[in-house]
Amino acid sequence: MAYSEKVMEHFANPHNVGEMKDADGVGEVGNPKCGDIMRMYIKVEDDVITDVKFMTFGCGAAIATSSMATDLVKGKRIEDALKLTNKAVMEALDGLPPVKVHCSVLAEQAIKAAVSDYYRRRGIDPTPIVGEIPECEEGHCHV
Amino acid sequence: MEMNGKKIIYADNAATTAVSPAVLDAMLPFYKELYGNPSSLYSVGTAAKKPLEEARAKVAKCLNAEPNEIYFTSGGSEGDNWAIKGAAHKMAKQGKTHIITSKFEHHAVLHTCAALEKEGFTVTYLDVHENGIVVPEELEAAITDKTGLVTIMYANNEIGTIQPIPEIGEICKRHGILFHTDAVQAVGNVPIDVKAQNIDMLSLSGHKLHAPKGVGALYIRKGIVLPNLIDGGAQERNRRAGTENVAGIVGLGVAMEIATATMEEKNAKLRRMQDKLITEILKIDRSRLNGDRVKRLPGNISFCFEGVEGESLLLMLDLKGVCASSGSACTSGSLDPSHVLLAIGLKHEVAHGSLRLSFSDVNDESDVDYIIEVLPQIVERLRSMSPLWDAIIHGRA
Numbered sequence: 001m002a003y004s005e006k007v008m009e010h011f012a013n014p015h016n017v018g019e020m021k022d023a024d025g026v027g028e029v030g031n032p033k034c035g036d037i038m039r040m041y042i043k044v045e046d047d048v049i050t051d052v053k054f055m056t057f058g059c060g061a062a063i064a065t066s067s068m069a070t071d072l073v074k075g076k077r078i079e080d081a082l083k084l085t086n087k088a089v090m091e092a093l094d095g096l097p098p099v100k101v102h103c104s105v106l107a108e109q110a111i112k113a114a115v116s117d118y119y120r121r122r123g124i125d126p127t128p129i130v131g132e133i134p135e136c137e138e139g140h141c142h143v
Numbered sequence: 144m145e146m147n148g149k150k151i152i153y154a155d156n157a158a159t160t161a162v163s164p165a166v167l168d169a170m171l172p173f174y175k176e177l178y179g180n181p182s183s184l185y186s187v188g189t190a191a192k193k194p195l196e197e198a199r200a201k202v203a204k205c206l207n208a209e210p211n212e213i214y215f216t217s218g219g220s221e222g223d224n225w226a227i228k229g230a231a232h233k234m235a236k237q238g239k240t241h242i243i244t245s246k247f248e249h250h251a252v253l254h255t256c257a258a259l260e261k262e263g264f265t266v267t268y269l270d271v272h273e274n275g276i277v278v279p280e281e282l283e284a285a286i287t288d289k290t291g292l293v294t295i296m297y298a299n300n301e302i303g304t305i306q307p308i309p310e311i312g313e314i315c316k317r318h319g320i321l322f323h324t325d326a327v328q329a330v331g332n333v334p335i336d337v338k339a340q341n342i343d344m345l346s347l348s349g350h351k352l353h354a355p356k357g358v359g360a361l362y363i364r365k366g367i368v369l370p371n372l373i374d375g376g377a378q379e380r381n382r383r384a385g386t387e388n389v390a391g392i393v394g395l396g397v398a399m400e401i402a403t404a405t406m407e408e409k410n411a412k413l414r415r416m417q418d419k420l421i422t423e424i425l426k427i428d429r430s431r432l433n434g435d436r437v438k439r440l441p442g443n444i445s446f447c448f449e450g451v452e453g454e455s456l457l458l459m460l461d462l463k464g465v466c467a468s469s470g471s472a473c474t475s476g477s478l479d480p481s482h483v484l485l486a487i488g489l490k491h492e493v494a495h496g497s498l499r500l501s502f503s504d505v506n507d508e509s510d511v512d513y514i515i516e517v518l519p520q521i522v523e524r525l526r527s528m529s530p531l532w533d534a535i536i537h538g539r540a
Contacts, residue, residue, distance in 0.1 A: 008458075012462055028530065032531050035452055035480070038530075039530040055529065055533065057452055057529040058452050059452055059454035063528070
């Protein structure tokens with residue numbers, strides 16, 4: 001299996017890694033049994049994601065898609081961040097091997113989970129805005 | 144070894160090995176002047192026939208078998224398929240439709256057994272316990288009056304544990320059951336004597352012991368007549384037709400001879416390297432050695448690191464110039480962790496963080512020292528970004 005240079009670049013030197021103590025929203029998706037967990041933290045000011053961090057347990061693609069997805073939403077308005085698709089993450093990484101497509105799906109879902117948490121903390125039901133985030137079931141957490 | 148000017152430590156000799164210079168030298172004439180078909184009558188052909196039979200004698204000698212009990216194949220998977228399907232179908236004619244194997248065989252055995260189950264055979268998959276070793280008493284207890292075949296690997300390909308083959312051979316002999324062993328990882332690393340160990344069939348592969356890929360052998364004890372694998376010409380005593388891979392077979396003979404002659408010296412060195420690496424790496428917090436510490440191949444080391452995923456570990460090692468492998472699912476394109484690590488009772492999340500290092504005579508202690516230097520840093524780096532590790536150390540996982 002060969003990763004693109006872009007994937008290896010983001011894997012070897014991932015952007016936005018780490019925890020965020022004063023996050024406004026935290027989302028975690030994936031499941032240790034499947035071998036991938038992504039946790040994303042967002043800081044929000046005036047509906048703009050001013051900072052984003054991630055912690056990921058997973059394969060090379062899981063780390064690279066986390067890095068890329070956080071790059072793509074940083075500085076974006078929440079409504080624009082919610083438009084992030086797994087396809088966009090993959091394209092920005094110059095593609096992923098077919099068996100790794102699920103990692104880009106997890107990255108998209110992790111951002112959505114963090115935004116949902118942000119809304120929940122403000123007493124707003126996130127479902128009409130963010131939509132349902134499918135639970136990761138064993139063996140079914142990939143597309 | 145160097146690649147693009149960068150030093151590479153090849154620590155994946157259980158996957159495949161480099162063809163040794165002596166083996167390559169022995170093979171080259173059969174690609175150049177001695178290219179004849181061994182079945183031909185003229186001198187260019189007969190010149191290839193003699194080395195073919197010499198290679199057969201060499202392979203036989205290393206196993207304490209007779210030359211006419213050795214059938215050259217394309218490798219380990221072919222030998223496993225031929226022996227297991229052939230023996231199962233043969234024994235079925237006597238109403239013996241039960242097969243005993245273990246849970247952590249190579250897929251060439253497990254998938255072959257699964258194919259036979261679809262045909263109506265029943266298969267018992269023995270437990271391999273936490274130490275990765277089959278218990279002979281449990282094997283004997285699984286025998287029924289329908290049991291016709293036992294197939295247990297000599298040494299496991301992922302965790303390197305060596306199975307009690309002589310004991311299993313003795314049980315099978317006593318019960319009149321055919322015994323096959325996939326010895327792909329063991330040949331050249333462990334002394335094998337098919338007579339003393341009561342082995343009826345044994346598969347081996349050249350590329351695990353510095354011979355080329357695409358050549359192997361199946362030992363079938365004299366008197367056991369398996370159905371032909373390939374019908375056609377008279378090659379391999381009419382059992383496996385097709386013009387022989389002469390150069391590969393000659394290479395296999397030389398490689399077996401060298402491996403057997405140098406085994407003791409090589410293993411002493413590999414054991415020293417193994418001991419040092421195991422001792423140092425187990426100092427990493429929440430690391431574990433997979434499989435019995437002593438009853439394992441001298442070149443094999445298998446670890447799991449909690450909170451770390453195996454593929455990331457391999458990629459980081461690769462960036463540092465170390466070629467290794469993992470039982471991790473990601474490397475095989477499936478999401479399930481290694482069946483071997485699950486068979487020794489590891490939880491899925493732990494099995495995802497596995498690393499196999501396998502050494503041969505191309506390696507030396509400086510390779511081990513380098514790995515001891517870089518591996519702990521890599522584990523620490525991956526854990527520093529792992530939410531699972533965070534949960535483990537805070538007691539939430």
